[in-house]
Amino acid sequence: MSFWTTDPSSALVKVFAEIARTRMADVPICNQALQVEAVGFRRTDDGHWAGLMITPWAINLLCLPGNDQWPALSAGSKHVWRFPSGDYEFIVADEASLGRYHLCSLFSPALEFDSHEAARLTALASIHALFGDAMAEPPPAKPTSRRAFLGFGR
Numbered sequence: 001m002s003f004w005t006t007d008p009s010s011a012l013v014k015v016f017a018e019i020a021r022t023r024m025a026d027v028p029i030c031n032q033a034l035q036v037e038a039v040g041f042r043r044t045d046d047g048h049w050a051g052l053m054i055t056p057w058a059i060n061l062l063c064l065p066g067n068d069q070w071p072a073l074s075a076g077s078k079h080v081w082r083f084p085s086g087d088y089e090f091i092v093a094d095e096a097s098l099g100r101y102h103l104c105s106l107f108s109p110a111l112e113f114d115s116h117e118a119a120r121l122t123a124l125a126s127i128h129a130l131f132g133d134a135m136a137e138p139p140p141a142k143p144t145s146r147r148a149f150l151g152f153g154r
Contacts, residue, residue, distance in 0.1 A: 002099060003065035004049050009038035012062070015097050016055050029109035030056040035116050040127035044083070050130070052123040054116070058108035059123055061130065063090060064101045075100070084132030 017036040024030055034056045041051030048066040052059060063081055071079055075094040079102055080087050090102035106126060113119040127133075 003067055003070060005066075007041050008049055008064050008098075009041045009051065011098065012038045012041075012053060015095060016053060020056055024055075024057055027057065029111070031110050031113060032056065033115050034110055034113060034119050037116070037120065037123075039120060039123040042131070044081075050081070050083070052106070052127050053103075054110075054119050054123055057110065059106045059110050059119060059126075060108070061088065061090075061104040061106060061126070062101055063103075064098075070100075073100075083130050085130050 013036055020030075020036055034054060036056070037054045039052040039054060041049055043066055044050050044063070046066075046069065048070065049062075049064040051062060053062050073079055073092045075092050077092045079090050079092060081090055081102065081104075088104050090104045092100060093103050094100050107113075107119075107122075110119060113122070
């Protein structure tokens, strides 16, 4: 079995863009407002890769092998992956140019998105929630003098 030693995002975009141009071209469930984009891929605590894949037909959470501790499962079987936000069930998929990977559908089809930017923002929010990323706190407000408030400098 081979595994990914570096971020698989560019390879994923290449493969899924080709699928969009060929096998999924003109399929009615495709949202023409969406493009192929890999969002937020990072290594998990167990060394594998996880992130969101936006395609015109779906937004899926993908897991790809990052080391030789990848479960040996056949395509179509299910596997549960644990993330800081909880446990999620994935389906094992196999794509000739990628090998085995696991996918968890978040939106399929992805017809509710009016724009790619809306899909991308949803994917970003999903990946932050998945990994339990803390929301950035706003910087503390600087005390303002009454003079500054009235426009008279400090």
